[in-house]
Amino acid sequence: MEILVCIKQVPGTTEVEVDEKTGVLKRDGIDSKTNPYDLFAIETALRMKESKGAKVGVISMGPPQAKEVIREAFMMGADEGVLLTDRRFAGADCLATAYTLSQGIKKAGNPDLIICGKMTTDGDTAQVGPEIAEFLNIPHVANVKRIIEIKKKSIVVEMDMPDTVEIAEVQYPCLITVDKDIYQPRLPSFKRKLATKDKEIVEYSLDDLEDKNEKNYGLNGSPTQVKRIFPPEIDTTHVMWKGSSDELADKVFGKLKELKFI
Amino acid sequence: EEEVKTVDKSKWKGIAVYVDHVEGDIHPVTFELIGKAKELAAKIKQPVYCLFAGHNIKSKAHEILHYGVDEVFVYDYEELEDFRIEPYTAVFEDFIKNINPTIVLVGGTTLGRSLAPRVAARFRTGLTADCTILDVQENTDLDQIRPAFGGNIMAHIHTPNHRPQFATVRYKIFSAPERSEKPSGKVTLCDIEEEKLDSKIKVLDVKKKEKVESLEDAEVIVVAGRAVKKEEDLNMINELADLLGAQTAGTRPLIEAGWVDPRKQIGLSGRTVKPKLIITCGVSGAVQFVAGMNNSDCIIAINKDENAPIFNVAHYAVVGDIYEVVPKLIEKIKNGELS
Ligand SMILES: Cc1cc2nc3c(=O)[nH]c(=O)nc-3n(C[C@H](O)[C@H](O)[C@@H](O)COP(=O)(O)OP(=O)(O)OC[C@H]3O[C@@H](n4cnc5c(N)ncnc54)[C@H](O)[C@@H]3O)c2cc1C
Ligand SMILES: Cc1cc2nc3c(=O)[nH]c(=O)nc-3n(C[C@H](O)[C@H](O)[C@H](O)COP(=O)(O)OP(=O)(O)OC[C@H]3O[C@@H](n4cnc5c(N)ncnc54)[C@H](O)[C@@H]3O)c2cc1C
Numbered sequence: 001m002e003i004l005v006c007i008k009q010v011p012g013t014t015e016v017e018v019d020e021k022t023g024v025l026k027r028d029g030i031d032s033k034t035n036p037y038d039l040f041a042i043e044t045a046l047r048m049k050e051s052k053g054a055k056v057g058v059i060s061m062g063p064p065q066a067k068e069v070i071r072e073a074f075m076m077g078a079d080e081g082v083l084l085t086d087r088r089f090a091g092a093d094c095l096a097t098a099y100t101l102s103q104g105i106k107k108a109g110n111p112d113l114i115i116c117g118k119m120t121t122d123g124d125t126a127q128v129g130p131e132i133a134e135f136l137n138i139p140h141v142a143n144v145k146r147i148i149e150i151k152k153k154s155i156v157v158e159m160d161m162p163d164t165v166e167i168a169e170v171q172y173p174c175l176i177t178v179d180k181d182i183y184q185p186r187l188p189s190f191k192r193k194l195a196t197k198d199k200e201i202v203e204y205s206l207d208d209l210e211d212k213n214e215k216n217y218g219l220n221g222s223p224t225q226v227k228r229i230f231p232p233e234i235d236t237t238h239v240m241w242k243g244s245s246d247e248l249a250d251k252v253f254g255k256l257k258e259l260k261f262i
Numbered sequence: 263e264e265e266v267k268t269v270d271k272s273k274w275k276g277i278a279v280y281v282d283h284v285e286g287d288i289h290p291v292t293f294e295l296i297g298k299a300k301e302l303a304a305k306i307k308q309p310v311y312c313l314f315a316g317h318n319i320k321s322k323a324h325e326i327l328h329y330g331v332d333e334v335f336v337y338d339y340e341e342l343e344d345f346r347i348e349p350y351t352a353v354f355e356d357f358i359k360n361i362n363p364t365i366v367l368v369g370g371t372t373l374g375r376s377l378a379p380r381v382a383a384r385f386r387t388g389l390t391a392d393c394t395i396l397d398v399q400e401n402t403d404l405d406q407i408r409p410a411f412g413g414n415i416m417a418h419i420h421t422p423n424h425r426p427q428f429a430t431v432r433y434k435i436f437s438a439p440e441r442s443e444k445p446s447g448k449v450t451l452c453d454i455e456e457e458k459l460d461s462k463i464k465v466l467d468v469k470k471k472e473k474v475e476s477l478e479d480a481e482v483i484v485v486a487g488r489a490v491k492k493e494e495d496l497n498m499i500n501e502l503a504d505l506l507g508a509q510t511a512g513t514r515p516l517i518e519a520g521w522v523d524p525r526k527q528i529g530l531s532g533r534t535v536k537p538k539l540i541i542t543c544g545v546s547g548a549v550q551f552v553a554g555m556n557n558s559d560c561i562i563a564i565n566k567d568e569n570a571p572i573f574n575v576a577h578y579a580v581v582g583d584i585y586e587v588v589p590k591l592i593e594k595i596k597n598g599e600l601s
Pocket of ligand 2: 380412486487489490513515527531532533544545546550551564565567570581585
């Protein structure tokens with residue numbers, strides 16, 4: 001069985017700020033890390049490897065430094081790593097990202113199971129997984145909370161729905177996105193770090209992909225455009241009450257009465 | 263030379279809302295989206311449509327007509343009984359191909375967030391996630407504003423050269439219209455070739471989630487923050503909540519301590535709530551918490567630190583000690599009068 005996990009490099013913190021003048025994110029001095037939700041995806045794949053003898057690959061789209069997250073996946077136990085990197089992939093929205101990844105996944109040899117994180121901590125749309133599945137024309141189940149059984153030709157999972165939980169059996173090839181806490185991710189091991197430090201990371205550029213039409217990638221292939229980014233508004237109009245606790249309780253009580261909550 | 267792909271926007275008309283439901287129980291986010299769709303539609307003088315897909319739902323479709331939509335398109339098939347991605351996407355595709363809506367709104371539920379991207383990708387169009395503000399231009403371009411980076415920044419996004427324009431919106435962001443006694447508009451039954459409803463997914467079981475009244479549904483919420491020193495001190499918070507017919511919620515530290523049910527966590531990694539009243543007791547107001555509650559209609563915050571960030575979003579900032587103010591407030595509510 002072959003499993004491919006999609007992982008993204010994200011800023012190390014979400015406490016980012018917007019430059020008021022240029023309206024651009026201040027990214028300087030912020031280091032990056034593996035999207036925390038993707039660690040659950042990697043862990044899920046590694047558990048399957050241990051119980052069923054699967055081969056686990058990881059794939060990422062990003063600038064050359066995204067190799068770091070692939071190295072980290074190696075340190076956790078991944079067997080192979082692919083990086084899709086090309087200036088022409090830059091500026092991609094979810095659609096273009098998912099398209100590029102789907103092209104890379106085809107090139108990497110169509111695995112039985114693709115696992116994505118539930119969402120990222122930067123764009124946090126949770127859209128890339130389902131869109132990859134669409135481009136590959138395979139079924140997907142999002143928000144998997146539990147893996148119930150791994151069979152030869154299918155997988156049985158628990159899918160989180162608004163008011164219910166669906167137990168669904170999905171035939172391979174398929175894609176799942178896993179919820180956080182599905183399994184506790186293991187820490188990268190130092191021993192494996194040494195063992196994998198020279199391990200090859202396969203790199204693909206646009207020219208390696210089946211579809212070579214530049215218009216389908218990066219900014220060109222992105223239907224959504226970010227017009228502007230800005231800090232969230234803070235509503236500062238408020239009343240402040242100070243005084244003895246008796247007075248305060250009176251004020252709150254009066255207000256609750258006035259607003260008909262009591 | 264930049265060549266921009268253009269779309270004939272006049273061919274795309276109407277605002278469509280996906281009816282989010284499980285076994286015919288319509289999720290309230292649907293009505294909130296209808297409310298917003300009506301507002302947008304009035305600006306561009308276009309109709310509001312609903313897509314309702316499922317099994318044995320025909321009778322439920324009429325309920326939607328009490329909220330002022332023009333037409334509800336119903337796909338009623340056995341294959342749509344349980345949510346499976348391929349048949350639901352097929353039906354959505356069929357609906358869009360027949361109706362050509364310029365805007366499609368989908369609830370940001372676990373179901374909607376799985377379905378909307380799949381359909382948007384099928385049409386090679388854009389999808390903006392979790393919008394908190396939506397507006398429309400005369401040329402039908404949708405202005406979409408959404409938080410990203412865990413609520414630390416806002417992005418204004420548009421989809422200028424593609425149709426339809428897809429957006430998901432979470433529950434409790436917009437307001438549902440009043441239900442009118444008299445229905446208006448009509449229900450239209452739609453056909454689709456059954457082979458399009460094939461799926462590689464077999465649903466083995468559907469379990470109801472354990473019935474806890476969901477925090478999102480609460481009209482009044484009392485929140486316990488880290489100022490609560492011991493688990494038993496939650497009793498006074500619960501008592502206040504009971505007196506107000508409210509639910510008790512907590513900040514993350516209290517969930518981590520195991521004192522409060524994880525389903526009652528408000529914030530980025532918890533629930534987004536929009537109650538009529540929220541009273542926070544000893545909550546500092548970290549962005550991750552505030553992101554989950556700053557749309558509440560009325561915010562009363564009790565904190566002994568007058569510089570606590572929660573006071574930036576509070577309508578009524580009460581500078582005091584919860585161990586004194588809360589018991590006194592409880593006493594006053596019980597006595598029903600000012601002392
Ligand atoms: C402020 C802001 C707002 C944005 N809003 C939107 C929007 O509303 N709509 C839109 O289409 N785009 C939007 N984008 C662009 C979009 O976020 C990213 O550019 C896109 O590449 C990935 O989307 P995501 O981070 O939301 O991933 P998600 O869809 O949240 O990621 C889910 C999973 O997909 C996989 N994955 C995602 N990206 C990669 C990758 N590069 N390599 C490998 N695996 C990956 C991972 O497994 C991940 O856990 C926005 C960007 C910014 C900065
Ligand atoms: C990625 C991420 C996601 C997160 N998601 C969430 C989330 O979903 N929800 C969430 O809540 N947090 C979340 N957090 C944690 C968040 O950053 C804060 O740490 C948390 O909200 C703080 O909780 P608090 O306000 O109860 O505690 P504190 O920050 O410790 O605040 C306690 C407050 O009580 C006041 N106080 C103390 N004693 C008294 C007293 N006797 N009377 C009155 N006031 C008193 C203090 O002045 C202080 O302001 C997240 C963090 C990260 C990094």
